[in-house]
Amino acid sequence: MKKSFILILFMLNISIYAQDVIFTVNKEEIPSKIEEINIETISYKKFDNLDGPLYHIKKTDVQKIVFENGNIETFSKKSEHADVSLEETKVFIVETINKYGYSDNGYLKNAYKATFENDYLRLVLYNKNKTKELSNTLYDLQNMYALRTPDRRSNDLAYLNIYLPFLKNDKKDKWEKIKLVMSVEGHDNAKSLENALRHGSKLLKEKNKKPGQKF
Numbered sequence: 752m753k754k755s756f757i758l759i760l761f762m763l764n765i766s767i768y769a770q771d772v773i774f775t776v777n778k779e780e781i782p783s784k785i786e787e788i789n790i791e792t793i794s795y796k797k798f799d800n801l802d803g804p805l806y807h808i809k810k811t812d813v814q815k816i817v818f819e820n821g822n823i824e825t826f827s828k829k830s831e832h833a834d835v836s837l838e839e840t841k842v843f844i845v846e847t848i849n850k851y852g853y854s855d856n857g858y859l860k861n862a863y864k865a866t867f868e869n870d871y872l873r874l875v876l877y878n879k880n881k882t883k884e885l886s887n888t889l890y891d892l893q894n895m896y897a898l899r900t901p902d903r904r905s906n907d908l909a910y911l912n913i914y915l916p917f918l919k920n921d922k923k924d925k926w927e928k929i930k931l932v933m934s935v936e937g938h939d940n941a942k943s944l945e946n947a948l949r950h951g952s953k954l955l956k957e958k959n960k961k962p963g964q965k966f
Contacts, residue, residue, distance in 0.1 A: 770798045772817045773808065781808075785816060788824075789897045790952060824900060837954040840947055841867045847944045848874070848933075854885075857908045857934025861885060870955050871918075874931075889918040891926060893955035898948055901941035909941035910934050913948065 773781040773795065782798035783806075792807045793816070815825040835843075848865035854876055864875040870893060876886040897914035904910065911933045916926040935941035 769819050771795070771819055774814045774817070775808070775812055776814050777812075785818070787897045788900055790895065790949065818900075822900075822903075835950060837951065837958060840951040840954060843947050844872070844944065844951060847935075847940060847947065851936040851940045852944075853934045853936070855910070855932035855934060857904075857910070857936070863933070870958075890931065891916040891918075892948065892952050893959060895948065895952040896928070898945060901935065901938065901945055903938050903941075907937055908934060909938050911941055911945060911948075 770782050771785045773783055773785075773793070775781070781795070783795040784798055784801055785793065785795050786805060787794040788810075792809055793813060794805055794807050796805060797803060810826050813826045815823055817823050845865045845867065848863050852863040852865065853859070854861040854863075860879045862877055862879070862881065864877065866873045866875075868889065872890045872892045874886075874888050874890065875884060877884055892915060895913065895915040897912075899912040901909040901911055911931075913931040913933065914928065915931065917929050917931075919925050919927045935944060
């Protein structure tokens with residue numbers, strides 16, 4: 752009987768903590784499973800109905816998220832990077848990717864060479880010895896539509912899942928959406944790059960707004 756009671760308590764503790772919790776600015780707590788953190792919204796499913804519909808909440812309505820692994824991400828109405836210019840952000844993105852960014856298999860050490868062509872991000876992927884070009888792709892950072900919190904792994908390796916358009920056909924100016932998986936050396940570097948990509952995308956949207964356009 753005692754063992755059964757302990758087992759029930761153990762399972763109850765798992766149920767309590769194996770969930771993400773959204774804390775809103777109105778002091779509401781939403782037990783959930785976070786699906787995506789987008790540029791302006793957070794997509795989630797209610798923890799008591801994981802097979803149910805997908806919900807969306809504005810990031811400006813969220814104070815913080817406590818993830819099931821104990822990580823905490825806070826949000827504020829005014830960005831702490833508000834005073835960082837677009838050009839400074841571009842430089843930071845390029846320097847961080849060139850120093851710490853690799854292909855989706857970070858253990859292979861196939862490194863990226865990043866540059867900006869006007870407002871587009873060019874990523875050239877090389878082999879480990881940087882003697883062979885493996886890919887060369889142009890990305891539209893302005894229209895990045897989702898970016899997940901870095902997936903932290905062992906050996907201080909992290910993965911960024913970046914959802915944005917890439918130039919599939921240069922002659923026809925044809926763009927298609929893609930999920931770019933980039934491994935980043937250093938958990939802190941991955942988080943900084945995530946912040947810079949979000950900020951850069953926001954600044955590009957503001958820069959290219961049409962006269963009179965509010966959103």
